[in-house]
Each structure stands twice: as structure tokens, then as C-alpha cells.
Amino acid sequence: MRKFLIQFGLFLLFALITYSVLLTIWGNALNGKYHKNLRYKQGLTGFMHSRLLEADTSTQVEVLFLGSSHTYRGFDTRIFAAAGMRSFNLGSSNQTPLQTTYLLQEYVDRFRPKLVIYEVFPENFEMDGVESAVDIISNTAHYGHVFWQALAVNHVVVYNAFLYGFMRKVFYGDLAFREAAKVGEDTYVLGAYVQKDFRAQPRYLMAETMPLDVESVKLGDKLWRLKGKQVAAFGESIELLKQKNIPVLLVQAPVSKGFFEAYKNYAYTDSLFASYGLYINFNYENLALNDSTDFYDAHHLAQSGVIKFNAALIEKIKPLGLFHFN
Amino acid sequence: MLFHTQNFAFFLTAVFLLFWFLVPKKLTAQNVLLIAASYVFYGFWDVRFLVLLCLSTLIDFFTGLQIHAASNEQNRKRWLWLSIVLNFGLLAYFKYVNFFIDNVINLLQNMGFTANLAFVNVLLPVGISFYTFHGISYVIDIYYKRIEPTRDFVAYALFVSFFPLLVAGPIERANHLLPQLKQLRKFDYSEAVLGLKQILWGLFKKMVIADNCMVLVDHAFAYHNTLPASTLAMGAIFFSFQIYGDFSGYSDIAIGTGRLFGIELLKNFSFPYFAHSIADFWKRWHISLTSWFRDYLFLPLGGSKVSTWLSMRNVLVVFLVSGFWHGASWTFVVWGLLNALFYLFYINVYTRFGMAKRVYNLVGGSRHVAWRLAIWEGVSILSTFLLMSFLWIFFRAENLGEAFSFIKHICHSSLFSNVLAEPKLNAYILPLLVFFLWVEWQGRQAQFALQYFMQAYPKPLRWGFYGMLVFLIGMYMTVETSPFIYFQF
Numbered sequence: 154m155r156k157f158l159i160q161f162g163l164f165l166l167f168a169l170i171t172y173s174v175l176l177t178i179w180g181n182a183l184n185g186k187y188h189k190n191l192r193y194k195q196g197l198t199g200f201m202h203s204r205l206l207e208a209d210t211s212t213q214v215e216v217l218f219l220g221s222s223h224t225y226r227g228f229d230t231r232i233f234a235a236a237g238m239r240s241f242n243l244g245s246s247n248q249t250p251l252q253t254t255y256l257l258q259e260y261v262d263r264f265r266p267k268l269v270i271y272e273v274f275p276e277n278f279e280m281d282g283v284e285s286a287v288d289i290i291s292n293t294a295h296y297g298h299v300f301w302q303a304l305a306v307n308h309v310v311v312y313n314a315f316l317y318g319f320m321r322k323v324f325y326g327d328l329a330f331r332e333a334a335k336v337g338e339d340t341y342v343l344g345a346y347v348q349k350d351f352r353a354q355p356r357y358l359m360a361e362t363m364p365l366d367v368e369s370v371k372l373g374d375k376l377w378r379l380k381g382k383q384v385a386a387f388g389e390s391i392e393l394l395k396q397k398n399i400p401v402l403l404v405q406a407p408v409s410k411g412f413f414e415a416y417k418n419y420a421y422t423d424s425l426f427a428s429y430g431l432y433i434n435f436n437y438e439n440l441a442l443n444d445s446t447d448f449y450d451a452h453h454l455a456q457s458g459v460i461k462f463n464a465a466l467i468e469k470i471k472p473l474g475l476f477h478f479n
Numbered sequence: 480m481l482f483h484t485q486n487f488a489f490f491l492t493a494v495f496l497l498f499w500f501l502v503p504k505k506l507t508a509q510n511v512l513l514i515a516a517s518y519v520f521y522g523f524w525d526v527r528f529l530v531l532l533c534l535s536t537l538i539d540f541f542t543g544l545q546i547h548a549a550s551n552e553q554n555r556k557r558w559l560w561l562s563i564v565l566n567f568g569l570l571a572y573f574k575y576v577n578f579f580i581d582n583v584i585n586l587l588q589n590m591g592f593t594a595n596l597a598f599v600n601v602l603l604p605v606g607i608s609f610y611t612f613h614g615i616s617y618v619i620d621i622y623y624k625r626i627e628p629t630r631d632f633v634a635y636a637l638f639v640s641f642f643p644l645l646v647a648g649p650i651e652r653a654n655h656l657l658p659q660l661k662q663l664r665k666f667d668y669s670e671a672v673l674g675l676k677q678i679l680w681g682l683f684k685k686m687v688i689a690d691n692c693m694v695l696v697d698h699a700f701a702y703h704n705t706l707p708a709s710t711l712a713m714g715a716i717f718f719s720f721q722i723y724g725d726f727s728g729y730s731d732i733a734i735g736t737g738r739l740f741g742i743e744l745l746k747n748f749s750f751p752y753f754a755h756s757i758a759d760f761w762k763r764w765h766i767s768l769t770s771w772f773r774d775y776l777f778l779p780l781g782g783s784k785v786s787t788w789l790s791m792r793n794v795l796v797v798f799l800v801s802g803f804w805h806g807a808s809w810t811f812v813v814w815g816l817l818n819a820l821f822y823l824f825y826i827n828v829y830t831r832f833g834m835a836k837r838v839y840n841l842v843g844g845s846r847h848v849a850w851r852l853a854i855w856e857g858v859s860i861l862s863t864f865l866l867m868s869f870l871w872i873f874f875r876a877e878n879l880g881e882a883f884s885f886i887k888h889i890c891h892s893s894l895f896s897n898v899l900a901e902p903k904l905n906a907y908i909l910p911l912l913v914f915f916l917w918v919e920w921q922g923r924q925a926q927f928a929l930q931y932f933m934q935a936y937p938k939p940l941r942w943g944f945y946g947m948l949v950f951l952i953g954m955y956m957t958v959e960t961s962p963f964i965y966f967q968f
Binding site: 191 | 485499500668671675905939942943945946953955956958
């Protein structure tokens with residue numbers, strides 16, 4: 154028995170080495186269509202590489218934004234700067250509370266913000282967090298810390314990304330990668346906001362040839378089903394901010410009317426979010442948003458929508474008394 | 480709790496360590512621990528069904544003792560029938576009641592009557608088809624005096640509920656498993672290593688081969704009305720690999736797990752897709768079930784030692800019952816019927832009238848004997864595989880309409896269109912299938928493909944190969960856990 158356990162332990166070690174070597178070979182030598190569960194990619198979407206690089210050199214952030222793509226596409230740091238608030242956007246594509254907790258732990262002491270605006274989109278509470286974890290792992294410089302993030306998500310795709318990234322860093326470094334400031338219609342703005350050049354492909358022109366994804370959703374028959382582990386991670390983030398005496402404003406960003414009305418259990422999600430702190434669902438606010446011109450898809454604001462939304466948000470921040478406004 | 484999940488890995492590790500460290504020298508304690516583990520394992524699906532498992536165990540243990548103790552033949556028979564009726568009663572209620580109601584309604588409606596029968600809201604307890612067959616074989620063996628009933632209730636309860644085989648077999652026999660459960664198990668290093676190898680190969684079959692084939696199969700069956708015939712044909716062939724990888728993968732994990740506890744379970748597959756004929760195939764596929772039907776249905780009906788017509792009837796009955804055992808649907812019945820017809824054709828026409836020899840002469844045109852045999856073997860294996868792939872269509876289809884529609888759409892000129900253009904045919908699946916078949920072919924003389932594979936090579940190479948299998952699982956496993964197909968039976 155003793156021999157068996159020792160041999161088995163040695164085999165596990167041997168298998169881990171074999172696995173890592175083959176993963177590196179596969180990732181470098183084979184076309185992407187042959188590595189199904191390896192999705193490591195720097196600068197994949199949403200300028201995460203640039204964002205984390207900037208985060209590592211930024212200090213004196215007064216407002217920190219956290220959340221999904223609604224965050225980095227919805228909170229324009231230039232608008233907040235004009236109102237007298239230095240802000241930084243730590244949102245990322247499909248960021249779930251598991252990743253938000255990690256990012257908070259990583260950056261909150263560096264930034265020491267006066268206010269955290271945590272964008273809560275119920276869909277991100279339904280996800281397992283794989284895409285976002287791979288996004289962070291592929292782009293972070295703090296590699297040792299993301300191991301716990303990989304464990305928290307506990308998914309083979311995330312483990313593969315972690316191991317592959319580790320091998321790259323150990324054997325030939327990742328220093329060569331430079332992300333462009335403009336990719337397609339997206340432009341990276343200082344403070345990690347991403348502006349969509351809506352004018353390049355106006356939605357109202359696309360509508361005739363490309364059906365809105367919201368139109369394929371049968372109105373009013375969908376339910377948000379939040380994952381327990383995401384709600385727990387969300388609570389963990391809130392608790393961390395409480396411990397550090399940093400006020401948090403929970404915000405649900407506006408989505409198109411059609412998308413919003415497709416779900417029928419907002420009473421549940423609203424009451425859940427509200428139980429964690431000050432919460433505003435901007436879908437109930439009168440922002441005069443137009444589904445065709447203020448959104449570039451069913452639930453992402455175009456720049457015109459961002460301007461309206463941010464102005465309304467700043468009005469909500471004023472009464473908190475945290476900032477001196479011009 | 481599915482075999483290819485983290486939960487099972489933790490569960491198995493815990494039970495293994497407890498078994499060998501906590502109770503290495505106490506037989507009853509070993510059995511009690513394994514029963515407790517088995518009930519926990521089963522309870523993960525639905526705790527309520529544990530009652531059924533206990534009930535089935537008690538019925539067969541008790542009736543087995545009564546049959547043995549009965550003073551005359553009439554009483555023996557009464558106890559036997561009581562056990563059979565109760566076991567099949569459970570099975571009939573939980574598995575077939577809605578099928579029966581549905582067909583009665585259809586029949587009455589076709590006759591012009593209005594039927595007001597309500598469907599019963601009943602869940603199928605996982606594994607019921609398997610553990611009831613354990614119990615039935617036990618009491619029948621006692622009745623025919625092949626075995627003596629055990630008075631060790633703990634050993635019997637473990638015989639019925641041992642967790643590796645509880646939900647999808649192999650269907651064990653009392654004379655094979657019970658004696659093992661009455662002896663203290665001692666740790667055997669080579670058996671444990673063999674067990675791990677078998678588990679690894681089972682995981683590869685399920686997670687890499689079966690689950691990846693499923694993508695194209697599901698697509699082909701769901702959209703068979705619009706897809707080209709070449710995609711449908713590929714879908715049917717992939718289903719052959721899917722069901723083999725799924726079920727034989729399950730069996731390998733079950734048997735390998737048994738080995739870790741010093742228990743040898745019955746072999747369930749013997750490389751069925753290398754069979755030379757349909758008769759050969761059925762000696763290699765789901766062996767524990769086919770041998771069960773042979774011993775408890777075919778032979779009691781007279782087997783093949785009766786007139787040709789009666790023998791043919793017996794074959795037909797066995798295949799029909801076997802089809803129906805798989806599920807409460809006409810697709811399974813037709814699948815069983817077609818298997819029986821092809822089987823009977825092979826036995827009674829193909830071999831009896833010398834057709835096999837004629838085909839052999841036709842395909843083996845070369846003078847060179849080795850080449851002739853190789854061509855003959857290749858043609859036999861390929862034709863058997865294609866026949867079985869065709870028959871699996873009925874097994875996979877949701878209903879008979881879909882099966883016939885699928886076949887109709889295969890018979891189309893687009894059968895020769897380029898299947899590689901199909902977007903659902905992932906680029907990595909064909910190389911993986913070639914690798915899989917190569918390993919299976921190399922290991923086809925063994926109990927399972929990896930048993931002696933690379934045995935002659937030095938340890939680093941062997942371990943490197945196993946490490947590569949682990950890597951292939953990690954790289955190509957389907958991230959959404961899919962249950963084993965046979966769990967539904």
C-alpha cells in the first residue's frame with residue numbers, strides 16, 4: 154500500500170510535468186482549432202492587457218468602477234474627470250463577482266478610492282466566470298496571485314490557461330506583447346474606459362439587415378437564476394470594502410427596454426442587491442434613452458447613451474457628500 | 480454522482496483510503512464500509528430511491544432463503560414467483576407504466592373511443608434495471624440449485640449495491656461476486672495499478688471520445704431534415720463511437736474501481752467493433768447483459784437445442800426483450816427486432832448456405848494467404864461495424880418517425896458530398912478517433928486496451944503515455960458534464 158501511494162504520488166508529479174510540456178507544445182505548434190480547452194490569449198477582448206498595465210502604475214484613484222463590459226463601456230472616465238473625480242475602470246468582459254473579488258483584493262490598497270461603484274448585472278451572477286478568469290490570467294503581471302482565482306473558478310479551461318501562461322512566463326516571458334490603443338470600433342481611453350465608435354456602424358442602419366438579439370428573446374418569459382457561489386463572492390467583496398471603510402454604490406446599468414422587459418424577476422434581483430448596500434437600478438430612472446440610437450446592442454450603451462447615463466449617475470453621487478463638485 | 484466528476488474523484492479517494500487504512504483486516508467492517516459508501520453514492524441522485532434499493536435487497540435475500548428452506552417443489556416455485564413478480568413489478572411500475580398508458584390511449588383512440596387515462600408522475604430510479612436483475616439472477620440460481628443462499632445479509636446487500644456497478648452494471652452473478660465478498664480483501668499492488676489504468680482509459684473513452692462525438696450526433700439527429708446525407712451518415716457512425724465510448728468507458732471505470740478494492744467484476748465489453756459478424760458482435764457487447772439473457776431466458780426457453788423454428792423463436796424473444804429492457808419506447812423494440820432478424824439471417828442463411836465462403840473467395844482474391852486473411856478480416860469488421868451503426872439509428876432516435884426519417888434522408892445523392900465541410904465536425908475529433916482505434920486495436924487481446932499496452936517499454940515512456948492520456952482528457956474533455964447514456968436504462 155505504501156509503495157502504491159508513493160508511486161501514485163510520483164506519477165501525479167510526472168503527469169503534471171508531461172501535461173505542462175504538451176500544453177506548451179499544443180499551444181504554440183498547433184492551430185487554435187486543435188486546442189479546444191486552451192483559450193489563453195493576450196488582449197483578447199476589452200483591452201484587459203492595457204487596463205491591468207495602467208492599473209499597476211496608477212495611484213490616487215477617487216472612484217473605482219468594477220463590473221462587466223457594462224462597466225468599461227459604460228463609465229466614461231473623461232466625464233467623471235470633467236466633474237472633478239479621478240476615476241479608474243476595472244471592469245472586464247463577463248466579469249463575475251469571483252473576479253471582482255480578486256481584482257479588489259489586488260488593487261484596492263493601491264488605489265484607496267473614496268468610492269467604489271460596483272456595476273451589478275444579473276447575467277454575470279449566472280456565469281461560472283471562466284471567460285473573465287482566462288481574460289485576467291492571460292493579461293496580468295501578478296501571476297502568482299491568480300492561482301487562487303483559478304482554484305475559485307475550478308474549471309479545466311482556467312487551469313489550462315493558468316498552466317500555459319505559467320510555462321510561457323517561465324520559459325520565454327510575455328514581455329513582447331503590446332496592445333493597440335484602437336481595435337476595430339473600440340478605442341482605449343486613459344482610465345481604462347473603452348469607447349465604441351458608434352458612428353462607424355450605426356445601429357439603426359444595421360437593424361434592417363441584422364436582427365437585434367433582443368428580438369429573438371420572447372418578451373417576459375425569462376428568469377434570472379443567480380449562482381450561489383457568485384452571490385457569496387459578491388458578499389465577500391462588499392465585506393472587504395466595509396472592512397476598509399470604503400463606501401460602495403451598487404449600480405445596475407441601463408439596458409435596452411426590450412432586453413430589460415424580457416426578464417420578469419427583477420423584484421428578486423433588486424431586493425437581493427439592495428440588501429448589500431446602496432443600490433440604484435438605472436433601468437427605472439428616466440434617462441430618455443432610445444433603444445435604437447443610445448445602444449449599440451441589446452444591453453451595451455453607445456457613447457450618446459453613456460453621456461446621459463453618466464450625467465444621471467453623477468447626480469446620484471453628489472448627495473453622498475464624498476466629493477466637492479465644481 | 481457521476482464517475483467523471485471531481486465529486487467522484489474525492490469520494491473514491493476517501494473510500495479507498497478508509498477501506499485500506501481503517502478496516503484492512505476485518506471482513507464485516509470492509510463490507511459495511513462499502514455498503515455505506517454505496518448508499519451515499521446512490522443517495523446523491525435521490526435519497527428516496529434508497530428505499531427501493533433496500534426493498535429489493537430484502538425481498539431477494541428473504542425469498543432466496545425461503546426457496547432453499549421450502550419443503551416441496553410447489554412452495555419453492557411460489558417463493559420464486561413471488562420474488563420475480565415483485566422485482567418485475569417494481570421495474571414495470573417505475574420504467575414502463577407511462578409507456579403502457581400511452582399505448583392504451585393510442586389504441587383506444589384508434590378504435591374510436593375516448594380515453595381518460597392519466598399519466599403517472601413517476602421518476603425512473605437510476606440503476607433499477609441493473610439491481611433488479613442482480614436480485615432475480617440470485618433467486619433463480621437458488622431455485623435451480625446452482626448456488627446456496629447466503630445467510631450473510633451484509634455480503635448480500637453489498638452484492639446488490641456495490642457502488643461501481645450499482646447504476647449501470649456490469650450485471651453481476653452471485654456465484655462470481657458473492658464468494659469474493661465473503662473473503663477478506665488484501666491489498667494487491669498490481670491489481671490496484673491495473674485498476675487505475677482501466678479507470679484512466681475509461682475516462683478517456685467517455686470524456687474525449689463519447690462526449691466529443693455527441694456534438695455531431697446531436698446536431699445530425701436534431702436537424703436531419705435539412706442536413707446533407709453525408710453528415711447524417713457521419714452522425715450515425717459517430718453515434719456508434721459515442722455509445723461505445725460512453726458505455727464501455729463507464730464499464731472500465733466500474734471494473735477498475737472494483738479492482739482498487741480487491742474485487743473483480745465481470746467483463747462487459749470485448750472490443751465489439753472488431754467483431755467479424757453480428758453474432759460475434761453480440762458476444763462482445765454488454766456481455767454481462769447478453770449472458771444474463773442467455774442463461775435466464777434463452778436457455779430456459781430451450782436455447783438452440785430445439786427445432787430450427789423454435790430456436791429462431793427463442794432468438795427473437797431474447798432480442799425483443801433485450802430491446803425493451805433498454806427503454807420504454809418502440810424504438811428499442813424495433814432495434815431489438817432488427818438485430819434479431821440480421822442475427823438469424825447470419826446464422827441460418829449466411830453461414831449455413833456457404834455464403835461466407837463465397838464472400839471470402841470474392842474479397843480475398845489475392846493468392847497470398849496472409850493478405851487474403853487481412854482483406855477478409857478488414858471487410859468483415861467494416862461491414863459488421865456499418866451494419867451496427869445502421870441499427871444504432873433506432874437506438875438513438877427519439878421515436879420511430881425520426882428513425883425512419885433519418886434513414887430516408889441518408890438515402891440521398893448528397894451522401895457523397897464533402898462531410899469535412901460540416902461545421903460541427905470539429906477538426907480534432909478525427910485524429911482522436913484514429914488514436915483511439917489504434918490503441919484499442921493494439922490491446923484487443925487483453926481485458927481492456929491498456930492492460931498490456933507498452934508493457935515492454937521502460938517506465939518513463941509508459942508513464943509519459945499515461946500522462947499524455949491525462950493531457951488529452953484535459954485538452955479535449957467537454958466542459959459541460961454529460962451523464963452516461965446507460966444511466967437512463
